[in-house]
Amino acid sequence: MKLHPIWQEYPSLVPELEMTIQLMEKSVKLKNKAVEQAILEMIHSGGKLLRPAYQLLFFQFGPNQDQQKAASLAAAIEMLHTATLIHDDVVDKAELRRNLPTINAKFDNTTAVYAGDYLLISCFKLLADYTQTLNSLRINSRNIEKILDGELGQMNSRYRIDGSIDEYLSNISGKTAELFALSCAIGAMESGCSEKFSKKCGEIGLNIGMAFQIIDDLLDYTKSSSQIGKPVLEDVRQGVYSLPLLYALQENKAKLAPYLLKKDQMTMEDAQMVWTIVHQSKGIEKANALAESYTNKALRAIDKLPSTPKQTKELLYQLTSSLLQRQN
Amino acid sequence: MKLHPIWQEYPSLVPELEMTIQLMEKSVKLKNKAVEQAILEMIHSGGKLLRPAYQLLFFQFGPNQDQQKAASLAAAIEMLHTATLIHDDVVDKAELRRNLPTINAKFDNTTAVYAGDYLLISCFKLLADYTQTLNSLRINSRNIEKILDGELGQMNSRYRIDGSIDEYLSNISGKTAELFALSCAIGAMESGCSEKFSKKCGEIGLNIGMAFQIIDDLLDYTKSSSQIGKPVLEDVRQGVYSLPLLYALQENKAKLAPYLLKKDQMTMEDAQMVWTIVHQSKGIEKANALAESYTNKALRAIDKLPSTPKQTKELLYQLTSSLLQRQN
Numbered sequence: 166m167k168l169h170p171i172w173q174e175y176p177s178l179v180p181e182l183e184m185t186i187q188l189m190e191k192s193v194k195l196k197n198k199a200v201e202q203a204i205l206e207m208i209h210s211g212g213k214l215l216r217p218a219y220q221l222l223f224f225q226f227g228p229n230q231d232q233q234k235a236a237s238l239a240a241a242i243e244m245l246h247t248a249t250l251i252h253d254d255v256v257d258k259a260e261l262r263r264n265l266p267t268i269n270a271k272f273d274n275t276t277a278v279y280a281g282d283y284l285l286i287s288c289f290k291l292l293a294d295y296t297q298t299l300n301s302l303r304i305n306s307r308n309i310e311k312i313l314d315g316e317l318g319q320m321n322s323r324y325r326i327d328g329s330i331d332e333y334l335s336n337i338s339g340k341t342a343e344l345f346a347l348s349c350a351i352g353a354m355e356s357g358c359s360e361k362f363s364k365k366c367g368e369i370g371l372n373i374g375m376a377f378q379i380i381d382d383l384l385d386y387t388k389s390s391s392q393i394g395k396p397v398l399e400d401v402r403q404g405v406y407s408l409p410l411l412y413a414l415q416e417n418k419a420k421l422a423p424y425l426l427k428k429d430q431m432t433m434e435d436a437q438m439v440w441t442i443v444h445q446s447k448g449i450e451k452a453n454a455l456a457e458s459y460t461n462k463a464l465r466a467i468d469k470l471p472s473t474p475k476q477t478k479e480l481l482y483q484l485t486s487s488l489l490q491r492q493n
Numbered sequence: 494m495k496l497h498p499i500w501q502e503y504p505s506l507v508p509e510l511e512m513t514i515q516l517m518e519k520s521v522k523l524k525n526k527a528v529e530q531a532i533l534e535m536i537h538s539g540g541k542l543l544r545p546a547y548q549l550l551f552f553q554f555g556p557n558q559d560q561q562k563a564a565s566l567a568a569a570i571e572m573l574h575t576a577t578l579i580h581d582d583v584v585d586k587a588e589l590r591r592n593l594p595t596i597n598a599k600f601d602n603t604t605a606v607y608a609g610d611y612l613l614i615s616c617f618k619l620l621a622d623y624t625q626t627l628n629s630l631r632i633n634s635r636n637i638e639k640i641l642d643g644e645l646g647q648m649n650s651r652y653r654i655d656g657s658i659d660e661y662l663s664n665i666s667g668k669t670a671e672l673f674a675l676s677c678a679i680g681a682m683e684s685g686c687s688e689k690f691s692k693k694c695g696e697i698g699l700n701i702g703m704a705f706q707i708i709d710d711l712l713d714y715t716k717s718s719s720q721i722g723k724p725v726l727e728d729v730r731q732g733v734y735s736l737p738l739l740y741a742l743q744e745n746k747a748k749l750a751p752y753l754l755k756k757d758q759m760t761m762e763d764a765q766m767v768w769t770i771v772h773q774s775k776g777i778e779k780a781n782a783l784a785e786s787y788t789n790k791a792l793r794a795i796d797k798l799p800s801t802p803k804q805t806k807e808l809l810y811q812l813t814s815s816l817l818q819r820q821n
Contacts, residue, residue: 196667197645252610256603275584276645278606282580282613283641289617290634299627306618313611317525317604339524 169213174487175480178218181236185217188240192287200280203268207247210263217243218484219373220348223366225477226470227356234295238355241291242348245309248284249316251277257403301354308347315339325406327418333411334375337382342374349373369466376459376489382407383452386443398436402429408455409448410439416446460489497541502815503808506546509564513545516568520615528608531596535575538591545571546812547701548676551694553805554798555684562623566683569619570676573637576612577644579605585731629682636675643667653734655746661739662703665710670702677701697794704787704817710735711780714771726764730757736783737776738767744774788817 168186172179189208195201217239224235253259254267255277261267269277289306296302316339325332349370353363385397386409400407406414406425414421420442424435443449463485470478496514500507517536523529545567552563581587582595583605589595597605617634624630644667653660677698681691713725714737728735734742734753742749748770752763771777791813798806 195642195645197642200645249610252606256606274602278580278584278609279641279645281606282576282609283638283645285610285613286617286634286638286641290631290638293621293627293631293634296627299621299624299630302627302630303618303621306614306621310611310614310618313607313614314523314525317523317528317607317611 167211169211171213171487172218175218175484177475177480178221181221181232181239182214182218184232184236185214185221185239185243188236188291189244192240192244192291193284195283199272200276200283203272203276204247204280204284206265207251207262207268210265212243212247212263214243215377215488216246216344216348219345219370219481220352222477222481222484223349223352223370224356225473225475226353226362226366227358229355229357234355235352237291237295238351239348241288241295242344242351244284244291245288245312246344248281248288249312251281251284255281295355297355297357301351304354305347305351308343308350312339312343312347315343325404327414328406328411330408330411330415333406333408337375337378338371341378341381342371345374345377346370365466369463372459372463372466373485373489376456376463379408379452379456379459380489383409383449383456385409386440386449397440398431398433401425401436401439402431404428408452409443411448412451413443413446413448416448417442456489460485463489495539497539499541499815500546503546503812505803505808506549509549509560509567510542510546512560512564513542513549513567513571516564516619517572520568520572520619521612523611527600528604528611531600531604532575532608532612534593535579535590535596536571538593540571540575540591542571543705543816544574544672544676547673547698547809548680550805550809550812551677551680551698552684553801553803554681554690554694555686557683557685562683563680565619565623566679567676569616569623570672570679572612572619573616573640574672576609576616577640579609579612583609623683625683625685629679632682633675633679636671636678640667640671640675643671653732655742656734656739658736658739658743661734661736665703665706666699669706669709670699673702673705674698693794697791700787700791700794701813701817704784704791707736707780707784707787708817711737711777711784714768714777725768726759726761729753729764729767730759732756736780737771739776740779741771741774741776744776745770784817788813791817 168179168182172182186208190205193201193204193208195204220239220242221235224230224238250262251268254262255269255274258269259267260270267277268280288309292302292305296305315336346367347370350363350367353366354360358366385400385407401410410421421439424431424439427435464482467478467481467485470481472478496507496510500510514536518533521529521532521536523532548567548570549563552558552566578590579596582590583597583602586597587595588598595605596608616637620630620633624633643664674695675698678691678695681694682688686694713728713735729738738749749767752759752767755763792810795806795809795813798809800806
């Protein structure tokens with residue numbers, strides 16, 4: 166099993182991330198060996214493990230340092246994330262994820278739906294096994310419910326050419342940022358930090374997650390790839406309008422609408438046109454500026470964190486700034 | 494909201510079952526109002542609420558009588574059950590459930606997948622909120638994981654004309670009986686009964702669930718309906734071979750195999766033939782006998798339960814014997 170290359174620059178995190186993967190493996194025990202294998206392949210497919218990494222880093226701030234517990238909770242977080250990816254792939258009829266066939270493609274929807282369900286439940290099993298108190302487990306369950314609510318909320322906004330920036334932000338908050346927030350807050354809380362401090366860590370995670378998702382959406386418009394237009398086409402066909410397009414719609418709705426209104430009948434040429442109009446309408450610059458503002462909020466707050474023997478604050482700063490400068 | 498008519502004979506249970514429904518309603522709070530509505534309709538569609546009812550009845554055996562807690566845990570159990578039904582409908586592409594359009598039919602797969610996920614997570618939220626101790630929550634999580642494992646296990650056996658009776662029993666145990674077992678065991682445990690007594694209650698639930706599922710599978714072959722053959726056709730086409738057919742295969746494999754091997758190409762006439770051969774091969778009698786043996790095991794154990802002021806034992810006996818004599 167190989168960790169994603171981003172971790173080469175953070176050798177102190179490697180053992181704990183490897184332990185996280187091992188705990189996920191150990192937790193997946195199914196009668197149906199084919200499905201077990203599919204889940205294990207997904208676990209080994211080289212995801213970035215960002216959420217567990219943040220969880221592990223924030224765990225270093227508290228007085229109770231128990232590596233088994235830290236890695237188990239990190240595994241729970243990653244299993245939740247993996248479950249939502251598997252179900253997203255069913256819903257999006259995706260065939261590839263991380264360059265491997267998705268579970269729905271390799272097996273079928275049945276397997277993928279139940280495999281995701283199994284991981285969701287395993288996540289709770291791990292949380293229940295390692296969370297300190299019933300009370301913090303209650304808070305975690307509530308937050309996970311909020312994350313699912315966010316996923317469902319997003320569906321409201323499809324195909325809305327008058328969708329607002331606020332709605333987009335609330336959607337990506339639910340879809341991405343809340344899980345980053347939860348990872349950071351659980352890390353702090355479960356290592357014995359105060360509720361107030363843990364909440365602050367959660368806010369840092371939220372800002373990281375917001376910037377991360379905006380940058381992810383920006384990459385569809387800025388990657389210098391021969392595939393320009395393809396990710397745009399896929400999202401826009403499905404009625405998912407991300408920040409650069411929403412900013413462009415504010416300026417150039419009349420020009421964009423005829424393409425967008427084709428919905429799933431859009432061609433690659435239409436997508437190229439959308440791509441071009443978004444670039445002309447300053448959609449990229451504005452989205453970049455917003456991502457930067459979230460990034461700076463996160464980095465300023467990280468800078469104010471206390472020092473630890475493991476130089477956690479410095480690692481957090483380095484990881485966050487390199488992660489959120491992916492566009493370069 | 495109307496409860497299923499079976500509860501007219503159990504007026505003492507009605508207020509708690511109504512409270513259970515109300516708690517489910519209160520727990521479903523979504524930004525996406527359309528999905529919220531779909532889940533609420535499913536909750537109001539008149540399911541039998543058997544699992545919550547057993548949970549509520551076994552809750553009466555312990556010293557700690559807290560109606561709010563009893564109904565909340567019952568709501569959690571029913572939400573878990575509802576989540577699996579919603580996902581089963583996605584997987585089976587079912588269009589109707591309880592004579593109403595399924596969520597996947599009325600909305601789409603996306604909505605149904607996420608709605609099921611939301612309910613799974615809400616189930617854990619309710620469990621975490623009302624379970625007495627972290628330890629019993631851990632046991633519950635482990636058991637719920639086992640139930641999902643059972644669902645996935647079932648897929649191994651599809652289209653296997655040499656599938657064994659043991660495999661069938663292990664499948665229905667995972668698919669149905671484990672959740673009945675969990676309902677009974679949680680009821681006893683969370684009202685403060687001993688672990689030993691709660692385990693015994695779980696075994697009663699397991700036997701009830703086994704008999705319940707066998708009878709459900711038998712009904713496909715014994716209902717005097719103009720629809721004879723249709724449920725058989727649907728299951729057999731999908732490669733799900735239930736107990737009467739498995740018994741018949743033991744006697745008449747050569748005669749049945751040509752029809753079964755058509756898999757999803759089976760016609761209604763083929764299904765009628767399968768139906769006839771199963772009847773000729775004593776598949777019905779043998780399955781009936783096995784259901785009766787599970788029923789009797791459950792009833793004998795219920796008979797040995799202690800008395801309560803609410804006549805719980807008598808109610809359990811009455812409910813279980815009428816439930817498990819549905820074939821008459």
